[in-house]
Amino acid sequence: MKWEAKLVKHNKEKRIAIYFEKDATIITRIKKLTGVRWSATLKAWHLPDNQENRNRFKIKLEIELNCKHAESIQQFEYWLKSKRYSANTIKTYTEALKSFLLFYNSKPIEEITNEDIIIYNNDFILKNKLSASYQNQIVNAVKLFFRTIENKVMNEELLHRPRTEKKLPNVLSKEEVKAILNALSNLKHKTMLSLIYSCGLRSGELINLKLEHVDSKRQLLIIKSGKGMKDRIVPLGQKTIEMLRNYYTIYKPKTYLFEGQTPFQPYDSRSLQQVLKQSLAKTNIRKPVTLHWLRHSYATHLLEAGTNLRYIQEILGHSSSKTTEIYTHVSNLSIQKITSPFDSL
Secondary structure, three states, X not given: OOEEEEEEEEOOEEEEEEEEXXXXXXXXXXXXXXXXXXXXXXXXXXXXXXXXXXXXXXXOOOOOOOHHHHHHHHXXXXXXXXXXXXXXXXXXXXXXXXXXXXXXXXXXXXXXXHXXXXXXXXXXHHOOOOOHHHHHHHHHHHHHHHHHXXXXXXXXXXXXXXXXXXXXXXXXXXXXXXXXXXXXXXXXXXXXXXXXXXXXXXXXXXXXXXHHHEEOOOOEEEEOOOHHXXXXXXXXXXXHHHHHHHHHHHHOOOOEOOEOOOOOOEOOHHHHHHHHHXXXXXXXXXXXXXXXXXXXXXXXXXXHOOOOXXXXXXXXXXXXXXXXXXXXXXXXXHHOOOOOHHHHO
């Protein structure tokens, strides 16, 4: 999706206006954001101008950090890079730390304490109605920054973390997955979405796949440097292997398994999202489906087929079994066996 975010003043209030081509799925997602409103005057959806929304829509800060704080953030970024954190984590942590240090722009870093984090949580995060996940990112970034760069350990018990939201994963039925895949006539597009579902891949893992990662003889797909920089292997079904062979025969990719218009370069992530959008438009599915729903559906369908939860954890690349256990809450395997007492009245 091509979009543009602009800082605007609407009804004497600082806002962030989001401009994009009309799309029902995107509008549904935009509406879920806190404080969002439609403006007929601006002809755009607009949100509160706060740090979380600036990060979300990649708007740079207007206020510059003082020299000392800027140097410390740069040191922190170098440390994260040297430890080979992922690009997304580096960006998230440095932006979170930048937001925190901007709040204490005039205070020396060495004088910042646990109490300052509590004040920031109340006077900035809660006051601006920012999300619990954003608050958690701030705490993680600040704690790691002080431990690694300032050699100062914050009291973990005094770090106020938000209560974790226990949301269930979004899952499609097998019939819905089939409808989405069958709606695609383009073999390349169909193969990409089919592989995400058939192997439970994250979208980033799909576009980073290279030709050597497919081991058709052993019927395995090798995921290199997935989330948490972990490698793993996932099983490839015979039907998936045949689809990949047909795809390769026609498209003959050079380096990456799925390349865009430029040879040797991976497929664009936004274009991949468009593929799903085009597919959904041809079906009767009106849910705000994302690529990650296919991964959730794969895990749930494996569980319903009787696959051991431990194997599902390994295939998905979850560090903790608790992450995988959430699929037991959306599986129909046991729930459908429960008879409502109403039926026996």
